[in-house]
Amino acid sequence: xxxxxxxxxxxxxxIRKARSVVALTGAGISVESGIPAFRGxxxxxxxxxxxxxxxxxxxxxxxxxxxxxxLELYTVVEAARPNAAHISLAQMEKMGHMxxxxxxxxDHLHQEAGSQNVIEFHGSGHRMACLSCGQKIPxxxxxxxxxxxxxxxxxxxxPDVVFFGEPIPWRALIQAQEESKHCNVMMVIGTSAVVxxxxxxxxxxxxxxxxxxxxxxxxxxxxxxxxxxxLKGSSGEILPRLVERLQATR
Ligand code: ZN
Numbered sequence: 001x002x003x004x005x006x007x008x009x010x011x012x013x014x015i016r017k018a019r020s021v022v023a024l025t026g027a028g029i030s031v032e033s034g035i036p037a038f039r040g041x042x043x044x045x046x047x048x049x050x051x052x053x054x055x056x057x058x059x060x061x062x063x064x065x066x067x068x069x070x071l072e073l074y075t076v077v078e079a080a081r082p083n084a085a086h087i088s089l090a091q092m093e094k095m096g097h098m099x100x101x102x103x104x105x106x107d108h109l110h111q112e113a114g115s116q117n118v119i120e121f122h123g124s125g126h127r128m129a130c131l132s133c134g135q136k137i138p139x140x141x142x143x144x145x146x147x148x149x150x151x152x153x154x155x156x157x158x159p160d161v162v163f164f165g166e167p168i169p170w171r172a173l174i175q176a177q178e179e180s181k182h183c184n185v186m187m188v189i190g191t192s193a194v195v196x197x198x199x200x201x202x203x204x205x206x207x208x209x210x211x212x213x214x215x216x217x218x219x220x221x222x223x224x225x226x227x228x229x230x231l232k233g234s235s236g237e238i239l240p241r242l243v244e245r246l247q248a249t250r
Pocket of ligand 1: 130131132133134135151152153154155
């Protein structure tokens with residue numbers, strides 16, 4: 001039997017046995033939906049210096065310039081559809097094998113795939129927030145024909161995502177920590193989890209005795225530190241095969 005098949009069987013066994021499975025997802029899961037990773041070659045940050053475009057101070061100082069970049073980002077994100085990996089995780093939730101997804105992504109693709117319990121670490125592009133009054137407004141109610149878009153109060157709107165220089169939403173952070181503490185299996189998918197505080201979640205889970213299943217195209221820092229089982233490959237390929245195994249009777 002091929003090595004990956006054996007590892008997939010093993011992963012399915014671990015998931016079946018677990019009381020609580022939690023997933024931590026990152027940019028890698030959305031690459032197959034056509035959203036380039038921000039970091040790395042061909043990432044958006046190759047083209048735009050994040051300190052110049054994704055820092056909250058930059059948005060305050062040059063809202064129009066930053067919004068031109070954001071419009072480009074919105075065009076990409078709003079054209080994207082969930083891929084097989086997002087759909088597989090939603091299926092796992094329906095089957096009772098996925099308690100929560102902690103995501104670093106702001107693309108809303110987990111929800112579009114049907115996942116109900118999604119903790120968004122970095123906020124959501126699906127909402128806007130006013131820099132002046134703090135009001136949150138659904139994206140579809142905001143006209144992006146004129147930039148920067150403005151709130152009724154006159155303040156500048158920003159996507160309700162975490163910019164550099166801004167804290168992680170505390171509610172999401174606390175929920176993520178709780179899920180990490182109490183899961184038996186954590187699946188780390190499409191992320192090398194190098195950025196705090198996402199990087200803490202696999203370690204919290206591991207310290208509390210959870211097994212860590214990693215799904216990544218390459219080995220990462222996690223592979224040599226906390227990972228129990230690496231399923232090497234694209235998540236759009238790996239996760240449907242895992243779901244097949246979970247669906248099969250034992
Ligand atoms: Zn306002």
